[in-house]
Amino acid sequence: MTHKVALLPGDGIGPEVMNVAVKLMHHIAGKFDVALETSEHPIGGASYDLHNNPLTDETLQACYDSDAVLLGAVGGYKWENLEHHLKPEAALLKLRKSLGLYANIRPAKVYPEFLDSSSLKNEIIEGTDFVVFRELTGGIYFGEPRGIDSEKGWNTMVYSTEEVERITRKAFEAAMHRGKKVTSVDKANVLEVSQFWRNVVERVSKEYPEVKLNHMYVDNAAMQVVRDPRQFDVVVTSNLFGDIISDIAGMITGSLGMLPSASLGEKYALYEPVHGSAPDIAGQNKANPIAMILSVAMMFEYSFKMNKAASLTEEAVGRVLKNGYRTIDINSVDGKLVSTSDFAELVLHQFDEVYNEQALGVFTL
Ligand SMILES: NC(=O)c1ccc[n+]([C@@H]2O[C@H](COP(=O)([O-])OP(=O)(O)OC[C@H]3O[C@@H](n4cnc5c(N)ncnc54)[C@H](O)[C@@H]3O)[C@@H](O)[C@H]2O)c1
Known part of the structure; x- marks a missing residue:
């Protein structure tokens, strides 16, 4: 081949x-x-x-x-x-x-040799091995209208069914070959776009009955990644939230190189x-x-x-x-x-x- x-x-x-x-x-x-x-x-x-x-x-x-x-x-x-x-x-x-x-994918895996160089305690990060699926071409970085004037600045966070479905499927497909667990990160308690995201993720999850799905608000997710990173297997999230979560996840596990x-x-x-x-x-x-x-x-x-x-x-x-x-x-x-x-x-x-x-x-x- x-x-x-x-x-x-x-x-x-x-x-x-x-x-x-x-x-x-x-x-x-x-x-x-x-x-x-x-x-x-x-x-x-x-x-x-x-x-x-x-x-x-x-x-x-x-x-x-x-x-x-x-x-x-x-x-x-x-x-x-x-x-x-x-x-x-x-x-x-x-x-x-x-x-x-x-779909931007960043693994967060801790090598035992680097346990001591992390800013987090060994017993917290030891065995960490998860992967973040960040939506990369939609959401607030691309949504219209957007703009700035002397009185205000504005952006639009918008997701279509197709955009959420395709990143969710990629995440669930990966989970099938890993620990069969997906955590979807959103802010559905405040944002309608996140409620929509959550509905679509729920619907797509039915296609993968072997995979366990849970939802997490992004503020809690940021805290959980440093509190107990071993709880995650595959994380799926939007462009803005993924930008932040994948950087936190990356840095608990080692150097930029x-x-x-x-x-x-x-x-x-x-x-x-x-x-x-x-x-x-x-x-x-x-x-x-x-x-x-x-x-x-x-x-x-x-x-x-x-x-x-x-x-x-x-x-x-x-x-x-x-x-x-x-x-x-x-x-x-x-x-x-x-x-x-x-x-x-x-x-x-x-x-x-x-x-x-x-x-x-x-x-x-
Ligand atoms: N995807 C990309 O191509 C990409 C990403 C980030 C920055 N950049 C560009 O790279 C240039 C330098 O940016 P920067 O300094 O902010 O970030 P950088 O990642 O290039 O370097 C930051 C620091 O990390 C060190 N470093 C990075 N990768 C390393 C490696 N593999 N081994 C050893 N040390 C390593 C560098 O020596 C530097 O001290 C800029 O022009 C920037 O725009 C490109």
Whole structure:
């Protein structure tokens, strides 16, 4: 089987983490007899330098022609003073919109090695493993009317049946392969749009009788994520609430260099680390590649249904951390400091180990 992947390395540390993750991606896919046909295209500042345009029609077409898109990061000092629509970051918004990516997915998983670096107590976060499904193309960020004058500012929070149904289905489908529990976060005690959201979620939930659904007001959800994060499996919520909840969830679990994400639409899917282009460390082989590697794992899971490849990749990353290896952003006094490329090599080596153990039945998922 062959899958086509469009690679958009972008700027700063984007190409560095992309290079090592792509090597690993081919290696892992090969183990499962899956071939990946990759093509590389400029985006962001790199594209602006070549074409005076941060996202060309050619790059967009390559994304349309692929089964999945893998993005590094965009932006940097060099392009900071460009007009808004020419800035590298404008490419991201246009790309997400053009591909119709309405579901943003961010896992919140705690690695045992990082229990001590969290601002929360070990006994609270140990074993945390949930995922936030945030609606990405609707809600108050896009609703009309919107505006500002000297007397007031206004925005509109609006959701249609179709918008709520499709993100809810994605969340329930994910829950079927996880802990079979969905928490829908809203503000139905105050907002009509949330009452509507809740009604639609209830209706869609009937299609998944095995999955347990509960509802939570967003203020309570923010509190519960830090009070008892282990209670969550899959969280589904609107654009605004998801923006906040996914950031809280991300930060209880580790550093920025470790957070992957997926954005899914009806036809297309984009995978990218949560971090930016880190111009302060770019070009020095110092960046943490974990967020990028785990974004590849999400691609295996969500786009190619290679769940085992995804979980073995996560296990390999966990073992490298357990062996004490660290990139500069997560290094500690007793950590073994390694470069981006060395860290990725260690993951590749651990992947082979865990793959072989699994084949022999020593390691079970
Ligand atoms: N999705 C994206 O492409 C994206 C997201 C956020 C910011 N940006 C852009 O990136 C540029 C820099 O933004 P910023 O500094 O606010 O955020 P950033 O995420 O690039 O960096 C913040 C800090 O975290 C560190 N860091 C980030 N990722 C790391 C990694 N993988 N390994 C080690 N350290 C890491 C950086 O060195 C920096 O000190 C800006 O141009 C911004 O617009 C792009």
